[in-house]
Amino acid sequence: MAELAGVKIEKLQGGLGRKNPSTDSHVALIIKATGNAALDAIISNAGKGLILTSLSQAESLGLTLSASANGASPFYEHISEFFRLAPEGTLYLFNNKTVANLLAFIKENKEIKGFGIVDDFGAATQEATIAQYQSGIINVLATENRLIDFGIIGWNNFNVANVSDLTELDAPQISVLVVGSGTSNFAAVGAFLGMLAVGKVNENAGSVDIQNKPLEKRGSSDYTLTDKNKGLWVNPKLTGGATISSLTKAQLTDLENKGYIYAASYEGYPGAFFTNSKTCISQASDYCFIENNRVWNKAARTLRIALLPEVKGVVKKNPTTGFIKSTTISRWTGIGNKALEQMVTNDEISGFDIYINPQQVVNSTQPVKIKASVVMDGIVHEFEVALGLTNSIN
Numbered sequence: 001m002a003e004l005a006g007v008k009i010e011k012l013q014g015g016l017g018r019k020n021p022s023t024d025s026h027v028a029l030i031i032k033a034t035g036n037a038a039l040d041a042i043i044s045n046a047g048k049g050l051i052l053t054s055l056s057q058a059e060s061l062g063l064t065l066s067a068s069a070n071g072a073s074p075f076y077e078h079i080s081e082f083f084r085l086a087p088e089g090t091l092y093l094f095n096n097k098t099v100a101n102l103l104a105f106i107k108e109n110k111e112i113k114g115f116g117i118v119d120d121f122g123a124a125t126q127e128a129t130i131a132q133y134q135s136g137i138i139n140v141l142a143t144e145n146r147l148i149d150f151g152i153i154g155w156n157n158f159n160v161a162n163v164s165d166l167t168e169l170d171a172p173q174i175s176v177l178v179v180g181s182g183t184s185n186f187a188a189v190g191a192f193l194g195m196l197a198v199g200k201v202n203e204n205a206g207s208v209d210i211q212n213k214p215l216e217k218r219g220s221s222d223y224t225l226t227d228k229n230k231g232l233w234v235n236p237k238l239t240g241g242a243t244i245s246s247l248t249k250a251q252l253t254d255l256e257n258k259g260y261i262y263a264a265s266y267e268g269y270p271g272a273f274f275t276n277s278k279t280c281i282s283q284a285s286d287y288c289f290i291e292n293n294r295v296w297n298k299a300a301r302t303l304r305i306a307l308l309p310e311v312k313g314v315v316k317k318n319p320t321t322g323f324i325k326s327t328t329i330s331r332w333t334g335i336g337n338k339a340l341e342q343m344v345t346n347d348e349i350s351g352f353d354i355y356i357n358p359q360q361v362v363n364s365t366q367p368v369k370i371k372a373s374v375v376m377d378g379i380v381h382e383f384e385v386a387l388g389l390t391n392s393i394n
Contacts, residue, residue, distance in 0.1 A: 023090075023111040023113065024113060024197075024200070024201055024294075024298070025086060025088065025089040025090060025113075025197035025198070026089075026090045026092065026109075026111040026112055026113055026197075027089065027090075027091065027092070027112065027113060027114050027115060027116065027193045027196065027197055028049070028091070028092040028093075028094060028105070028106065028109070028112045028114070028115035028116070029075075029078055029079070029082065029091055029092070029093050029094070029115070029116050029118070029189065029190060029193060030094050030095070030096075030097045030102060030115060030116065030117040030118065031043075031073045031075045031078065031093065031094070031095050031118050032072060032073040032095065032097075032118060033072060033073060033095050033096075034067070034068075034071040034072060034073045034075060034095065035070075035071040035072035035073065036062075036067060036070075036071050038062070039062055039063065039067060039071070040095055042061055042062065042063075043063075043093050043094065043095045044094070044095055044096065047096075047101065047104055047105060047108065048105070048108050048109070049092050049093060049094040049105050049108070049109060050092070050093040050094070051090065051091075051092055051093075051109070052079065052083075052090070052091045052092075052093055053090055053091075054083060054087075055079060055080050055083040055084075058079050058093075063075065063076065063079060063093075064076065065080075073095070073118070074184060074186055075093075075118075077181070077183070077184060077188075077190060078118065078188075078189055078190030078191075079091065079093070079190060080190070081181070081188060081190040081191040081194055081232075082190040082191070082193050082194040082197070083194070084191075084194065084227070085191060085194030085195055085197075085198055085225070086193075086194040086195075086197035086198040086214075087214050088198075088214065089193075089194065089197035089198065090111070090197075091193070092105075092109050092112055097117055097119070099132055099133070099136040099137060102115075102137060103136070103137050103140065103141070106137065106141065106146075106148070107141075107146070110146075112148070113148065113149045113150075113294075113297075114148060114149040114150035114151065114152070114193075114196065114294075115148070115150075115151055115152070116151075116152035116153075116154065116177075116189040116190070116192065116193045117133070117151070117152065117153050117154065117189070118154050118156075118186065118187070118189050119153050119154055119155065119156065119187075120155075120156040120157060120186075121153075121155065122157070122162070123162040123164065126155070126162075126164065126176075127164075127169060129153065130153065130166075130169060130171045130174050130176070130280055131169075131171065133151050133153065133171075133174055134151070134170075134171035134172075134173060134174050134280075137151065138151060138173045138174075145304065147297040147300060147301060148173060148297075149173070149201075149290065149293050149294045149297050150173055150174075150175060150196065150279075150290045150293060150294070151173055151174045151175070152174075152175050152176075152177055152189055152192055152193065153174060153175070153176050153177065154177045154178075154186065154187025154188070154189040154192075154239075155176055155177065155178045155187055155239060156185065156186045156187055156239045157185070157239055157240050158178040158187075158238055158239045158240045159238060159240035159241075159242060160238070160242070160247065160251050160254075160255065163254060163255065163258055163260070164258070165258045165259070166258055166259030166260065166278075166280040167257075167258060167259045167278075167280070167281065167282050167283055167288070168282070169280040169281060170280075170281060171279065171280035171281060172279050172280070172281040172285060172287040172288070172293065173279060173287075173293055174279060174280045175259075175261055175277065175278060175279050175280065175290060176259065176260055176261065176280065177189060177192050177260075177261045177262075178238055178239055178255070178260050178261065178262055179236050179237070179238060179239065179244070179261070179262035179263045179274075180236065180237060180238075180239050181225070181232045181233045181236060182231075182232070182233060182234055182235045182236050182237050182243070183231060183232060185237075185239055185240070185241055186239055187239050188263075191225060191233075192205060192261070192274065195225075195274060196277075196290065198210060198212075198213075198214065198223075199211070200212065200346070200347065200348055201291065201294035201295050201298050201348050202291050202294070202295050202347075202348045202349065202376070202377045203291060204276065204277050204289065204290075204291055204379045205261075205274050205276070205277040205290060205291075206273055206274040206275050206276045206277060207223070207273075208222050208223070208224075208266075208273055209221065209222045209223055210223045211347065222271065224270070224271025224272060224273060225263060225271065225272045225273060225274070226270070226271040226272050233263065233271070233272040234272075236262070236263045236264065236272050238262065244262060244263065244264045244265075252264065255275075256275055256276065259278045259279070259280055260278075261274060261275060261276060261277065261278060262274070262275050263275065276289070276381075277289050277290035277291060278290075279293070289379070291376075291379065292376065295343075295348060295349060295374065295376055296374070298343065298348065299340060299343060299349070299352075299372070299374045302339045302340065302342070302343065303336055303339055303340070303372060305339075306335050306336065306338070306339035307332070307335060307336070307370075310332065310335070315328055315362045315368075316328050317362075318358075321359075322361060323358055323359050323360060323361065324356075324358050324360055324362060324368070326358060329356050329358050332356055332368070332370070333354050333355075333356055336354040336370065336372060337352075337354060340352040340354070340372070340374065343374075348377075349374050349375055349376065349377065350375040350376070350377050351374075351375040352372065352373060352374045352375060353372070353373045354370065354371070354372045354373075355370070355371045355372075356368070356369075356370050356371075357369065357371075
């Protein structure tokens with residue numbers, strides 16, 4: 001046995017720069033009771049919900065097309081559409097939309113970043129329903145430092161006569177979906193969640209193309225909802241039954257301006273795409289699009305996790321002024337920079353800035369104040385081209 005060490009080798013961690021898998025694509029789908037007690041028990045899982053990573057997994061548990069067709073809830077299309085569009089996403093399935101139960105379910109599943117609810121509220125209950133999910137779930141969780149990126153409400157049996165202005169509400173994380181794929185008269189919540197899950201946090205749900213398409217679609221120049229072989233999104237329609245193609249330009253523009261999300265095609269271009277990712281708040285708000293909320297929330301989570309190890313830590317002071325020592329300011333700034341640089345590397349933001357005023361006194365009643373700014377990527381909503389004829393190019 002060797003008795004003298006001489007050299008002691010310490011095993012270091014983190015040098016390869018490996019990261020835990022992102023949970024940006026972890027979303028929840030809230031459905032009605034299926035009408036099948038055994039399936040409902042599986043989905044509820046004693047209030048914890050069911051975690052799905054593939055359609056085949058759902059089918060193996062009995063969540064099949066035939067079970068959906070024979071039950072009270074058309075859940076199969078939601079699940080199948082989610083995994084068709086986001087094959088690497090994770091779907092948390094639950095079957096109780098009451099605020100108390102939904103809140104407990106989301107608390108139980110820490111990785112959920114957003115949720116979609118298969119609902120059927122009417123015009124009379126629209127604003128109350130939106131408010132209860134915003135204030136009773138998203139706002140409550142925010143007070144506990146749990147940030148939810150979005151809540152999608154599918155409005156079944158919708159028609160243009162029911163249009164009120166969603167941009168006059170104060171629900172910056174809630175969006176209302178009023179369109180179906182054309183195969184049924186319910187809002188395509190699963191498909192919309194799929195488009196959010198497959199895209200990056202800074203992408204609009206209506207993007208004609210996305211940055212990272214699934215493997216089998218990487219040779220395509222776009223990422224459309226349409227699958228003609230399955231008859232999906234060939235002729236999308238409002239959940240009240242009116243096809244999008246039957247509506248006038250004025251009606252469609254009115255829906256868009258008032259914050260409703262539907263799907264349509266571009267003239268001369270194949271496929272259907274969601275129109276936008278608006279939320280139920282004024283268009284003057286910084287958070288009137290889902291991608292704005294997703295980026296802000298991810299930056300906030302990232303900074304919080306990075307800075308938590310510093311909490312209750314020793315703060316060195318400048319002995320002359322009593323303010324925070326410059327070396328400490330530099331270290332904290334470096335921690336914040338390292339955290340947000342990962343979002344730049346991931347092409348999720350264009351840049352950022354972190355500033356800590358050194359003239360701060362730190363004690364139990366005075367938090368250290370940090371100013372952080374994130375530069376959002378822009379979203380091209382339309383091109384305007386000036387095109388003319390000429391006899392020559394000078």
